[in-house]
Amino acid sequence: MDRRRVKESTVMEVGPDGVAIITIINPPVNSLSFDVLHSLKESFDQASQRDDVKAIVVTGAKGKFSGGFDISAFGGHQETKELQKPGFLSVEIITDTIEASRKPTVAAIDGLALGGGLELAMACSARLSTSNAQLGLPELQLGIIPGFGGTQRLPRLVGLSKALEMMLNSKPVKGREAFSLGLVDGVVSPDELLNTARQWTLDILNHRRPWVVSLYRNDKIEPLGEAREILKFARSRAQKEAPNLKHPLVCIDVIEEGIVSGPRAGLWKEAEASEELSHSDTSKSLIHIFFAKRGTSKVPGVTDIGLVPRHVKKVAIIGGGLMGSGIATALILSNYSVILKEVNEQLLDAGVKRIKSNLQNRVNEGEIAEENFEKAVSLLKGSLDYESLKDVDMVIEIGERTKSHDRIVGAHFFSLAHVTPLLEIVRTKQTSPQVIVDLLDISKKIKKTPVVIGNCTGFAVNRMFFPYTQAGLLLVERGADVYQIDEAITKFGMPMGPFRLADLVGFGVAVATGTQFIRNFPERTYKSMLIPLLQEDKRTGEATHKGFYLYDDKRKASVDPELKNFIEKARSISGVSIDPKLVKLQETDIIEMILFPVVNEACRILDEGIAVKADDLDISAVMGMGFPP
Numbered sequence: 001m002d003r004r005r006v007k008e009s010t011v012m013e014v015g016p017d018g019v020a021i022i023t024i025i026n027p028p029v030n031s032l033s034f035d036v037l038h039s040l041k042e043s044f045d046q047a048s049q050r051d052d053v054k055a056i057v058v059t060g061a062k063g064k065f066s067g068g069f070d071i072s073a074f075g076g077h078q079e080t081k082e083l084q085k086p087g088f089l090s091v092e093i094i095t096d097t098i099e100a101s102r103k104p105t106v107a108a109i110d111g112l113a114l115g116g117g118l119e120l121a122m123a124c125s126a127r128l129s130t131s132n133a134q135l136g137l138p139e140l141q142l143g144i145i146p147g148f149g150g151t152q153r154l155p156r157l158v159g160l161s162k163a164l165e166m167m168l169n170s171k172p173v174k175g176r177e178a179f180s181l182g183l184v185d186g187v188v189s190p191d192e193l194l195n196t197a198r199q200w201t202l203d204i205l206n207h208r209r210p211w212v213v214s215l216y217r218n219d220k221i222e223p224l225g226e227a228r229e230i231l232k233f234a235r236s237r238a239q240k241e242a243p244n245l246k247h248p249l250v251c252i253d254v255i256e257e258g259i260v261s262g263p264r265a266g267l268w269k270e271a272e273a274s275e276e277l278s279h280s281d282t283s284k285s286l287i288h289i290f291f292a293k294r295g296t297s298k299v300p301g302v303t304d305i306g307l308v309p310r311h312v313k314k315v316a317i318i319g320g321g322l323m324g325s326g327i328a329t330a331l332i333l334s335n336y337s338v339i340l341k342e343v344n345e346q347l348l349d350a351g352v353k354r355i356k357s358n359l360q361n362r363v364n365e366g367e368i369a370e371e372n373f374e375k376a377v378s379l380l381k382g383s384l385d386y387e388s389l390k391d392v393d394m395v396i397e398i399g400e401r402t403k404s405h406d407r408i409v410g411a412h413f414f415s416l417a418h419v420t421p422l423l424e425i426v427r428t429k430q431t432s433p434q435v436i437v438d439l440l441d442i443s444k445k446i447k448k449t450p451v452v453i454g455n456c457t458g459f460a461v462n463r464m465f466f467p468y469t470q471a472g473l474l475l476v477e478r479g480a481d482v483y484q485i486d487e488a489i490t491k492f493g494m495p496m497g498p499f500r501l502a503d504l505v506g507f508g509v510a511v512a513t514g515t516q517f518i519r520n521f522p523e524r525t526y527k528s529m530l531i532p533l534l535q536e537d538k539r540t541g542e543a544t545h546k547g548f549y550l551y552d553d554k555r556k557a558s559v560d561p562e563l564k565n566f567i568e569k570a571r572s573i574s575g576v577s578i579d580p581k582l583v584k585l586q587e588t589d590i591i592e593m594i595l596f597p598v599v600n601e602a603c604r605i606l607d608e609g610i611a612v613k614a615d616d617l618d619i620s621a622v623m624g625m626g627f628p629p
């Protein structure tokens, strides 16, 4: 076999059958860096020119086709003038070199073909994938749109509705679904993939299989009138779901351009829009979050000293209440054996029942299969004594009495523990790095994003956000409006403003945690009587249908005209008077006044060394509080 290296990032091998196999090599996910793309172009140019090459297969090394464009290159300096030319990558390389190749090309997809990876595959004459491969265009989750022709080719391969769904939700499909959608032409086992692709491309050459140029396919696209209706619906949905985001609308406009004015016009519009969006604040923030999320499990002095996580198989959980049962659910769903310890039969039954109901909800929502329900339940055992805890590898919820403090680490789950994606791993000065490494491994297995922090009141999330309600109370006592504050904050992108959130959490919890903050941070805790006064009136928030808002039976909140009486009383107790400037605040002022104290608290957490890096606090805010990423 003739084997030639083309630069570093793709390799071309030409077999005796005349099929050139071009392999993308860029670990860990074979992302398409500028070097890879350059090298890919060179490989294609060579394959086109060489007489001994009859057909081409493109694939990725080590079982991964490609994870898409190299995200770390966004916003960076592109070395050559050529690369800065609009449309160079999508029109000149993907379309005019690869798709326009005079030799048939088959993409052999194992593992993943995401973003630019799938876009490259869609420019080939046919695609084969393994059943487990993930194929999708998740660019929108990074604040950009598909930029290698995906907005044009995906609708032409799978129809407009499905293409919109895949792009707007950034959700990939697996090989089999891709086949039933028409995105791939065959599903093959990983062992057979390359050979089948080889034969497939020769079959195309010999007219035994169709040679399809995706960009000019028209049979899957709806007629213009119908297409416009679908796009209109998608627009209004995107606006409703994420009113602050522009790029989903840009994506829809670009798709429409292709349908109305033809795919070539669509490609150019896509290239221009991609370039512009790659410099937007939204994309910079979302890309920051992408890397920050992956960085939380890198803890200096802990994960870089060669420790290997110990094998944890069996976990005991003390207490089967709301949190205990949620944690147990998360663990058994990830194949850990769990012993749930309770103090009497009745509480134990209630805990087990809660866990089963959590699992049943998962089944009902289609997130797990019925057989996984049984399997998960079989991993759960109840116990009323400590005897059965003798051989467990980890215990959740005791510790104060142990002498071995190096083995103690805090695992702060957020309610609902089997749903909320964040896990705060709280270490003390004595906690051994090994225990942290073990818990990091468990958090990965139960699909949580871990943030390692030091011990302090409220840990990272609750401490950062305690000034959220505090700032609200301070403003309201001085004349700002409760409902206007909540509205401005939700428009900014938080799931709930401070008052709606206080209602949800319940005033009992709010007062109990508030007391902790008063004790620990007396100089910056605002002592308003508003919540205690509401409590006196038997309002404790959503659970009692009355708090800052009134709630109907469906938990829908409405404004309460009586609230002002409580505010006036609280104001007179505090001895403050209305500040006319605060009565009619601009939305931007409200946002800054509520959220800057949160940012300040985050800075303190960082300054005190409680958090290792600022990125970890960004992730805590986004995943623990729903702060808009």
Ligand SMILES: C[C@H](O)CC(=O)SCCNC(=O)CCNC(=O)[C@H](O)C(C)(C)COP(=O)(O)OP(=O)(O)OC[C@H]1O[C@@H](n2cnc3c(N)ncnc32)[C@H](O)[C@@H]1OP(=O)(O)O
Pocket (backbone or CB within 6 Å): 028, 029, 031, 067, 068, 069, 070, 071, 072, 112, 114, 115, 116, 117, 119, 138, 139, 142, 145, 146, 147, 148, 150, 291, 294, 295
């Ligand atoms: C022009 C085009 O239209 C634009 C694009 O293509 S934009 C890119 C589109 N692609 C994506 O959005 C895919 C992003 N990646 C992912 O979703 C996931 O990383 C994945 C499903 C590929 C792999 O997931 P998983 O196996 O859990 O590994 P994960 O930890 O996420 O990633 C492994 C490493 O690859 C890196 N990586 C993943 N995708 C990358 C990409 N496209 N570019 C650069 N680095 C990438 C991660 O940062 C991580 O690095 P680290 O080990 O140093 O932390």
